Amino acid sequence: MDWNKDKSVMFSRVCIIVFAMLLAAADIGAYWLVSWFMGVSHTLGGLRDGYLLMATVYSCSIFAWILLVNLWKLLANIRRGMPFETSSVKYLRISSWCCAGVCAICLLGTLYYTPLILVSIVSGFMALIVRIIKNVFEQAIAMKTELDYTV
Amino acid sequence: MEIIVNLDVMMAKRKISAGELAEKIGITPANLSILKNNKAKAIRFSTLMALCHELKCQPGDILEFRDDSETE
Numbered sequence: 001m002d003w004n005k006d007k008s009v010m011f012s013r014v015c016i017i018v019f020a021m022l023l024a025a026a027d028i029g030a031y032w033l034v035s036w037f038m039g040v041s042h043t044l045g046g047l048r049d050g051y052l053l054m055a056t057v058y059s060c061s062i063f064a065w066i067l068l069v070n071l072w073k074l075l076a077n078i079r080r081g082m083p084f085e086t087s088s089v090k091y092l093r094i095s096s097w098c099c100a101g102v103c104a105i106c107l108l109g110t111l112y113y114t115p116l117i118l119v120s121i122v123s124g125f126m127a128l129i130v131r132i133i134k135n136v137f138e139q140a141i142a143m144k145t146e147l148d149y150t151v
Numbered sequence: 152m153e154i155i156v157n158l159d160v161m162m163a164k165r166k167i168s169a170g171e172l173a174e175k176i177g178i179t180p181a182n183l184s185i186l187k188n189n190k191a192k193a194i195r196f197s198t199l200m201a202l203c204h205e206l207k208c209q210p211g212d213i214l215e216f217r218d219d220s221e222t223e
Contacts, residue, residue, distance in 0.1 A: 098159070146192045149185060149191050149192035149193070150195065151178060151182045151183070151186045151195065151198050
């Protein structure tokens with residue numbers, strides 16, 4: 001198979017669409033999802049835990065939507081052949097804060113459901129990775145600007 | 152504290168247009184404009200050499216160091 005960067009970007013776009021569809025399904029079916037999860041979980045029980053889990057799902061979902069929109073915009077910059085734009089740094093910064101937001105929400109969620117700590121740690125790491133990529137982009141943009149203005 | 156490019160002064164002295172100079176030294180008019188308007192961040196030795204060759208001058212005639220702290 002002839003794999004090139006255009007196909008790679010296209011694959012990333014497809015992945016974002018798939019994730020958006022899954023997220024929309026999770027938002028619509030959050031009630032049934034939580035009911036099913038409460039059924040299989042041994043530690044969760046009662047109406048209070050159900051409400052808290054629903055609140056966690058929906059508040060994380062807001063960050064997930066913002067994250068997906070920003071990733072889509074970042075891919076649009078890459079498709080236009082201009083990934084090293086200041087707007088890309090902005091999108092990465094927002095993405096990083098979205099991961100940090102999920103990390104914080106799940107950390108709070110550990111008060112009623114301890115295993116959420118795993119999601120919190122993973123999203124915290126993700127926030128850190130995206131933040132470092134953002135720093136790399138910032139540096140690359142500064143270098144590109146200098147190169148553009150070297151005669 | 153900055154480096155000032157006095158290219159327009161030298162061009163006026165040698166009576167050469169921007170387009171003509173750009174063509175002679177092998178850079179684009181857009182890049183010459185960046186240089187002439189003091190927007191450039193850096194200048195290659197090869198470009199400076201070509202400029203000095205065409206304008207028959209020294210690098211010091213084109214570039215000038217201006218220390219703001221001394222003038223205050």
